[in-house]
Amino acid sequence: MRCEEVRDHLASCVDCRAERNELDALWGALGDLPLAETPSSRMRERFSAMLAAERASTNLRPASRGDRRDMWTPRRMVREPLVQAALAASLLLVGVLVGRTSLGTTNGSSQSASAVADITEVRQELRDMRQMLTLSLLQQQSATERLRGVSWTSQIDQPGNEVVSALLDTLLHDPNVNVRLAAIDALRRVSDRSDVRAGTRRVVGDTSAPLLQVAAIDFLVETRDPDGPALLRALVDDRRTDEAVRGRAQWGLERLAS
Amino acid sequence: MRMSRLLPMGACSLLLIGGLAYAQSTPANQVTVPFSDPTRPGTVKVSLIRGSITVKAGTARDVTVTTTAEADGRGDLDRGPRDRDRRDDAPSTQGMRRLTKPAGVNVEEENNVITVSSDVMTRAEVIVTVPAATSLVLRAVNGGQVLVDGVNGSIDVTNVNGAIRLTNVGGPVTAHATNGRVTATLKQVAAGKPMAFTSFNGDVDVTLPASTKANLKLRSDRGDVYTDFDVKATQPPPRTAQQDRGRDQRERDRVERDRDPDKDKDKGKYRIEVDRSVYGTINGGGPDFELRTFNGDVFVRAAK
Structure with a gap:
């Protein structure tokens, strides 16, 4: 060749x-x-000590399955x-x-x-x-x-469970609003999954990030979520909700009613 | 003051000296902090509940943190007692103990990460000078802008009630202001890195080098999207679409370019009207750049 x-x-x-x-x-x-990071000499010492201890203990018992699984999760491996x-x-x-x-x-x-x-x-x-x-x-x-990780998911033909739950985890817990925003967008193509819908429903009430709330409202409307009307109604009625978010929720209610 | 009478004399005079030092108000404090490993680009994190953050690129290898902190703890509208301190006719605080916490801005270095933080009671203006390659993580909540100039490391900024202004920056950026405008001018773009500039109540205005390759996702719910880049419209990414909102919605999603030469000639821009997100590529496409606001306009400018 x-x-x-x-x-x-x-x-x-x-x-x-x-x-x-x-x-x-x-x-x-x-x-x-x-x-x-380049290991320091202290780290090397600690490692030698750990290795010695580990050797001593493995002589007595083989590593349990649980231990091994713990050490070799794909996330840690990479x-x-x-x-x-x-x-x-x-x-x-x-x-x-x-x-x-x-x-x-x-x-x-x-x-x-x-x-x-x-x-x-x-x-x-x-x-x-x-x-x-x-x-x-x-x-x-x-x-x-992390933003790059989220945009990479769009290149995976059929994202597996692990990828979808990592995206959900990002949507719910990432400290960066933009990363969460990208995550909810990436999840739109697997919006038929019940765990994805449940996760998005939780975001609707997150008053700390109104832009994300709007994205979650759109998601509910787009997927015609059966719980949508009730959730949106609650948002509209809640005085603590941002004015503009309430407006969007109202819009969503009308869309879902039609 | 009953307590102080019970105290031995020595302690009393110590308190007095402390009190006097304190009464001299809060001058700008400056600290220089070296990175533990200056050969590697470090990270600077600044988190303020109340106050503004300014970060500038300098030539030194160290980080300089200048702060003006005021421990008023009473909010911006009730600054009376503090102002009184500075007037000539202010009541004397001599011989009295201050019971409020000292103005607190903490600066720490650990493992090439310098963290600047303030307690809830402190209103602080923080100015940081960093090596240009430093990565930044900046968080502000109330009472100030976040400004960054000339930094090439990755920049992660969040401001709740204030604007974000990035000038002359070169690193990958993610910026989010809940109630404020996001303005960014990038002198270069990190290859292959996605970026995001978003606001809820405010314009998003980003200037990129004219040769930038990117996949743009642009959206304003209540405003418009403007650009002078030649944006090639692309289809939105596939999703598990609902049948009833299929074609009709996509038709509306389609970019309408109003290339009226007479109207917009002077600006060299054309207008993209959006109902929802606009997807498009510039210079053949590249990493994803998201620009989004709810109440405001979105501008994507090509640097001249």
């Missing part, structure tokens, strides 16, 4: 080009993940530099595989079904990795990175 061939192919094939752009984005995201490196390496492999298989399929129509299966598998891996990166971004300190 020569360089020009790949380049030529990329120039002509929309799918592969899109795939490549996505890979580029993933690479960028991997590179931007903050590095773990923060490990080693895992990040491994991710990067496997990504390279995925890239090569994608390049090869998609080149292969265009070369001849007599490709075996296994090639198709390969592609499916590779796509699945890509999707899993993207989910993992998204989850890791949503946990970042910086609001910009």
Whole structure:
């Protein structure tokens, strides 16, 4: 597989080009993940001590399943530099595989079904990795990175449970209004889920962020939430609610009634 | 004063000295705080319940915090006793103890994060000078603007009852003012980073470098959206749409560009009328930028 061939192919094939752009984005995201801090000598000592203690104890009993699960949640995993490196390496492999298989399929129509299966598998891996990166971004300190995590979710075809609950968590608890606003918007495409609806209903009453309240009112109206009229009525009647928010709630009530 | 009579003389005179020092009001205080690791860009967090925040980029590697704090604790409308202190005919406070808390602005450094905070009773004007690459997390609630000039690190600003004004900044920004205008001029845009500028009661006015690549999401519920960028309208992202509000709503969502050359020639702008969000790309698209307000107009300007 020569360089020009790949380049030529990329120039002509929309799918592969899109795939490549996505890979580029993933690479960028991997590179931007903050590095773990350089361990101090004290930390190293503590680690040695911990290791020794751990060794002593594992001689006595094997690590319980619970322990292991605790250590290897995907969110924690992506923060490990080693895992990040491994991710990067496997990504390279995925890239090569994608390049090869998609080149292969265009070369001849007599490709075996296994090639198709390969592609499916590779796509699945890509999707899993993207989910993992998204989850890791949503946990970042910086609001910009969390915002990026939220906008990444829109690139996941069918966001899994973990991504949706991370988005819900962001909507309800993120300290930044803009990140929450982006989250409610991202959740609009999974608004048929009952947990998403329940989460949005909770935001409607959050008087600390009127802009978010308005977005939640829109969400209720858009999804024709059966509890919508009652919630909006309560907002309209509550004197503590911002004047403009009450106006929007009134508008929502009229829309839902029609 | 019954208590002080019970106190031994020594303690009494100490209190007196303290009281005198205090009576000399609250001059501007300045502290210089170094980052523990100046080779890495640090973070400055400022949280004020009452007061204004100004952050400027400086050339020093340290952070300088200048504060004017007034521990009046009685709100802006009832400043009588404090003003009295400054007048010549003010009643003497000599020999009396002040029972209100000392003016409190705390500055702490930990792990390359400098935190400036005030207690609820204190009204403070805080001016911070930082290295240009510093990241900022700024929170204000009452009684002041938040101003940032020349900072290139990431900027995260929230102001409840006041404006946000960012000039000459270069980092990714997220800014939200509940009751105030958000104005931002970016001299450069961090590649691939999403941004958000939002207000509830106020205009959102953002100036970007003309070559900025972004996917814009623009919305004003009660106002209009203006730009002089060449915005290519795009479809809103897919969602589990309700059938009954499908096409009709989308038609209304569509951008109406009023390119009347006579009317807007002098401004070089065209007007986008919105019912709901406007989605579009500039310079071929890029990260998501959200500009949104409820009561106000949205402006996206290309820097000249």
